[in-house]
Amino acid sequence: xxxxxxxxxxxxxxxxxxxxxxxxxxxxxxxxxxxxxxxxxxxxxxxxxxxxxxxxxxxxxxxxxxxxxxxxxx
Numbered sequence: 001x002x003x004x005x006x007x008x009x010x011x012x013x014x015x016x017x018x019x020x021x022x023x024x025x026x027x028x029x030x031x032x033x034x035x036x037x038x039x040x041x042x043x044x045x046x047x048x049x050x051x052x053x054x055x056x057x058x059x060x061x062x063x064x065x066x067x068x069x070x071x072x073x074x
Contacts, residue, residue, distance in 0.1 A: 040071040 011019045051063040 039069065042068065042070045045069050 046068045048066045049064070051061065053061045055062060
């Protein structure tokens with residue numbers, strides 16, 4: 001969070017829309033730091049892995065991984 005604050009402080013002369021979005025996120029984090037997150041554990045973690053090879057015109061590939069550790073957050 002300190003890096004984001006330092007970055008925003010350097011942009012006060014000419015902020016753009018992305019800077020305002022970052023500021024809103026920092027304000028939300030600051031105002032909700034007393035809230036707790038409870039994660040309900042599941043039976044076992046689940047993994048999904050996917051890859052696509054040479055799908056772009058420049059022959060680059062894409063890959064991704066998604067993992068769950070529980071039933072969800074409350």
